[in-house]
Amino acid sequence: MSSSKTIRRIFSKTFAIAEKNIRIQVRFKYFMFWKWVLPIITLLMPIIILDRFLDYSTNFGPWTKENFMVFILIGYTIMIMQGMIDYIPKSLLREKYWKTLPALMVAPFNRFYLLFGYIISEFIGILLPFTAFFIAILIFFPLSLPTLIIVLLMLLGIGIVFSGLGLFLGVFAISNENFLYVFNLITRFIFWFSCVSYPFQLFPRAVQNIINANPIYYLIDLIRLAWIENNIIFTILSHPIHIFIFAISLVIFPLICVYIFNIIYKKLGIKGY
Amino acid sequence: MNNRIIETFNLSKIYHLKERKTIQALDDVNIQINEGEKFGLLGPNGAGKTTMVSILSTLIQPSSGYAIINGENILKNPNKIKSKIALMLGNDMIYYRISGYANLKFFCKVYDIKDYKKKIEHVTREFGIGKWLNEYVERYSTGMKCKLALCRILLSNPKILFLDEPTMGLDVKTTKFIIDKLKHSNKTIFLTSHNMDIVEKLCTRIAFIKNGKIIKAGSKEELRKLLQKRVRIFIGINENKIKLKQELEQQDYISYISNEETGLKIELLNRNYYNKLFPIFGKYKITKIQEIELSIEDLFLKIVD
Numbered sequence: 068m069s070s071s072k073t074i075r076r077i078f079s080k081t082f083a084i085a086e087k088n089i090r091i092q093v094r095f096k097y098f099m100f101w102k103w104v105l106p107i108i109t110l111l112m113p114i115i116i117l118d119r120f121l122d123y124s125t126n127f128g129p130w131t132k133e134n135f136m137v138f139i140l141i142g143y144t145i146m147i148m149q150g151m152i153d154y155i156p157k158s159l160l161r162e163k164y165w166k167t168l169p170a171l172m173v174a175p176f177n178r179f180y181l182l183f184g185y186i187i188s189e190f191i192g193i194l195l196p197f198t199a200f201f202i203a204i205l206i207f208f209p210l211s212l213p214t215l216i217i218v219l220l221m222l223l224g225i226g227i228v229f230s231g232l233g234l235f236l237g238v239f240a241i242s243n244e245n246f247l248y249v250f251n252l253i254t255r256f257i258f259w260f261s262c263v264s265y266p267f268q269l270f271p272r273a274v275q276n277i278i279n280a281n282p283i284y285y286l287i288d289l290i291r292l293a294w295i296e297n298n299i300i301f302t303i304l305s306h307p308i309h310i311f312i313f314a315i316s317l318v319i320f321p322l323i324c325v326y327i328f329n330i331i332y333k334k335l336g337i338k339g340y
Numbered sequence: 341m342n343n344r345i346i347e348t349f350n351l352s353k354i355y356h357l358k359e360r361k362t363i364q365a366l367d368d369v370n371i372q373i374n375e376g377e378k379f380g381l382l383g384p385n386g387a388g389k390t391t392m393v394s395i396l397s398t399l400i401q402p403s404s405g406y407a408i409i410n411g412e413n414i415l416k417n418p419n420k421i422k423s424k425i426a427l428m429l430g431n432d433m434i435y436y437r438i439s440g441y442a443n444l445k446f447f448c449k450v451y452d453i454k455d456y457k458k459k460i461e462h463v464t465r466e467f468g469i470g471k472w473l474n475e476y477v478e479r480y481s482t483g484m485k486c487k488l489a490l491c492r493i494l495l496s497n498p499k500i501l502f503l504d505e506p507t508m509g510l511d512v513k514t515t516k517f518i519i520d521k522l523k524h525s526n527k528t529i530f531l532t533s534h535n536m537d538i539v540e541k542l543c544t545r546i547a548f549i550k551n552g553k554i555i556k557a558g559s560k561e562e563l564r565k566l567l568q569k570r571v572r573i574f575i576g577i578n579e580n581k582i583k584l585k586q587e588l589e590q591q592d593y594i595s596y597i598s599n600e601e602t603g604l605k606i607e608l609l610n611r612n613y614y615n616k617l618f619p620i621f622g623k624y625k626i627t628k629i630q631e632i633e634l635s636i637e638d639l640f641l642k643i644v645d
Contacts, residue, residue, distance in 0.1 A: 076452060083449035087438065094437040094476070166432035170492075173397045174450045175423040 080176060084184020085191065088158065092192055103196040106146035113264040114139050120269075127268040134295050140204040141291050142263045144222070147193045147200070148229055149263075152254060154189040155182065155233035156240035156247055163241050178332070179325075182237070186230045210297055217299045221290050224317045228286065231321035238328040257283050282320075285312040345500060345528050346373040346396065350405035353391050353552070365391040367552040368405070373528060373545070375499075380543030381532040382640055388552040389532035390429070390504050396530065397427040397502045410499060423451075426493035427502045431485045431509065433492070434477055440464070440488050441473040444495060451496040463491045467521070483514035490518065500528045507538050536637035548640060570595070571611050572638070575621070576603040576628030584624050591616070603628065 092098060117139070121132040130138050162168040171181055210218065232254060239247040260274070261283040267275060278284050289309040293302045303310055353366040365388045373379045383389050394400045396407055398418040406413055412420045427433070434443050441460065448456035464470045467487040469480075477485060486506065493501060501522075507515045519541050522529060533539050539546060540560070547557035556563070577584055585604055588594055593616065596607035608614065621629070 079449055079452070083446055087435065087442065087446045090438045090442055091435065165435065166429055167435055169394075169399050169427065169429060170433035170447070171450065173399055173422055173425065173427045174447075175419060175452070176450050 077177075077180060080180045081183045081187065084181055085187040088185060088188035089191060092188070099192070102150065102192070103147075106143050106196075109146065110139055110143050110264065113142070117265070127266040129292070129295060130266045130268075134208060137204055137208045137294050138266065138291055140200050140207065141287070141294065144197055144200050144204075145225070145263050145287050145290075147197050148222070148226055149258060150193060151186065151189050151226060151229040152233045152236065153251075154192075155185050155230070155237040156251075158185050159237045160240040160244070160247075168241065182230075182234055182328075185233075186226075190226065204294070208294060208297075210294065214293060214297050214299045214302075218290055218293055221286075221293065221313070224313065225286050225290070228283075228316055228320045231324035234321075234328050235324040238331045242331050242334075257281060260284065261287055263287055282312050282316045285309045286316060289313050343375040344372055344408075345375040345377075346371070346379075346407065346409050346530065348372075348396075348405065348407040351392075351395060351402050351407055352404045353388070353395060353400070354403045364552050366395070366402070369549075369552070369554055371547060371554060371557065373530065375528055376526060377545060378523070378529040378543045379531065380539035380546045381530070381549055382534065382536070382539055382546060383532075383549035384534060387549045389534075389549060391552075392549070393427065393429075393502045393504045393530065393532055397425055398422060399427070423496075424499045425502060426496055426498040426500070427504075428489050428493050428506055429504045430506070431482060431489055434485065434489050436478040437476065439474050440469065440477055440480070443477060443488065444473075444492060447492050448495055453495060456495070459495055460491075463494055464488075467491055482509045483511065486510055486514065486518065490521070494525075498527065500530065501525075503529060503531045505533050505535070506531070507533070507535060536635065536640055540635065540637075569610055571608045571614065572596075572605065572632040573608070573617075574600065574603060574605050574628065574630045574632055575626060576630075577624055577626055578602070580624055584620075587620055587623075591620075605632070 117130075117135055118132075120127075121130075121135060126132075159168065162171070172178070205215075236247055236250055236254070239245075239250060260278050260281045262270075262278060267278060267284070267288070270278065285308070289302070289306060292306060292309070293299060296302045296305075348369050348371050351366055351369040352364070355363045355365055357363055367388075369388075369392065371379075381389050381392060391400070395402050396409060396414065398414055398421055401415065406415050408414075409421045410424045414421060435446070438446075444460045444464070445456060448460065453459060460473075461470065464473055467490065469484055469487050469491070472480065472484060477488065480488065490506070503522075507518055510518070515538060519538055523542055529542070531539065531543060543560070545557070545559050546563060548555050575584070581599075581604065585597060585599070588597055588604070588606060593609050593613040594606050595609050596605075598605045608617075
């Protein structure tokens with residue numbers, strides 16, 4: 068079979084999964100509404116608190132009264148993307164109990180089409196609030212075109228890292244649910260210490276040390292810094308550790324997660340329904 | 341010459357449970373099924389039927405042994421097997437939150453089926469669910485869900501259908517409809533069920549499984565011959581029923597006696613013992629003597645007990 072036919076077939080199958088998932092999601096329309104509104108509710112408190120703090124204090128590191136909305140709105144887009152981590156295990160869990168997963172597993176169908184299909188459907192699912200908030204940040208703090216392109220690529224990179232984490236959790240959803248909840252808790256802690264809602268400088272020294280050991284913090288922080296510095300060359304030169312960790316995470320996270328997915332799936336298969 | 345399409349070689353599956361306990365779901369199972377054959381695997385709950393179907397459909401791997409399906413080893417070439425088979429577990433394996441059409445379209449794309457619109461229209465019309473296709477599946481009746489699940493597996497035109505309890509929860513009319521459809525298809529069918537009726541009506545060869553072991557297998561005729569050795573008789577009697585029962589219980593060629601409202605039901609170990617009964621019957625006022633035909637269900641109950 069020619070390679071173009073193979074690619075077309077892969078796309079057709081992957082998009083079939085994505086289309087089906089979107090159809091399932093929009094079955095209950097308020098679910099999408101809930102999904103978009105939930106992060107706003109979560110972020111309202113930091114907005115209120117930070118605004119009050121910044122009234123009295125001068126600033127928190129680079130974050131001032133003028134630019135803290137960039138901090139908050141990027142936090143929101145990250146929170147929307149964070150849904151990708153939960154989406155894959157949730158979907159696999161649902162398919163497992165609906166007994167539709169065996170139907171897919173016995174089909175002439177690579178399991179990675181299934182996972183890419185999930186990722187695409189979640190990308191489409193978050194596209195509207197993501198775009199709205201991205202435009203809102205641009206209005207608050209406009210960017211030069213090169214920085215804009217790099218920031219978008221960075222967000223795509225974060226999407227890949229989060230999908231990798233989702234994949235990692237997903238394999239436990241179908242093989243051993245107990246571990247899913249354990250690792251889910253760990254990812255909550257990782258995000259808790261990633262400064263998604265509050266600036267690094269606001270935390271006590273002991274917590275800052277924990278945050279410094281969290282790669283997710285560097286991914287999120289680099290996007291925020293690139294945005295407010297609005298000079299991508301300057302950002303690359305002045306934050307080498309951030310760049311290094313970002314690049315390493317982008318390659319290593321998905322690879323490790325795919326590797327673990329394969330090993331556990333082959334060893335345990337689908338269990339628990 | 342018959343073309344063998346499914347063959348298992350010492351297929352075993354062990355499940356590991358809590359506290360280091362294990363359960364042998366399949367124990368050295370060897371079966372052979374020819375192309376186009378309708379094969380039924382009968383067994384009580386927990387006998388290993390679903391495990392068998394799951395292994396043969398490449399869903400799970402055996403602990404030991406292997407199977408050859410359509411000339412391919414399930415352990416070495418599962419992907420080549422996948423395009424030739426279809427699996428149906430009960431009425432499940434369809435998405436309830438989307439429409440019937442969206443379900444079928446999705447599976448057509450997954451199976452790379454060309455010209456799927458026409459094929460969907462054709463198969464759903466044949467199964468009589470065409471006008472319901474745009475409704476959400478959650479609004480379908482159990483029978484319609486079953487028909488949709490069958491449409492799904494037939495669309496990919498597989499050589500082998502693995503059906504695990506396909507008529508579970510269906511009424512008599514829908515069950516008959518489904519049996520007829522399957523009976524007249526040219527597909528090889530591997531059916532597991534504890535519903536004797538569907539197995540007896542659909543399958544040409546039957547195997548009984550208990551505790552993971554095949555304990556009896558053969559064509560329906562072979563099994564019937566096995567049954568014919570034993571004879572079950574209804575004896576109508578109004579007076580001295582208990583006395584007759586006591587006398588019959590003393591005969592070693594009678595394997596089973598049960599009390600019925602208007603008489604007794606007995607089972608002879610062999611047809612040859614029939615004549616021995618008449619001198620006994622002569623002592624009583626017998627109103628009726630009727631031979632009862634044994635069904636596959638009787639054999640099943642006998643074997644599993």
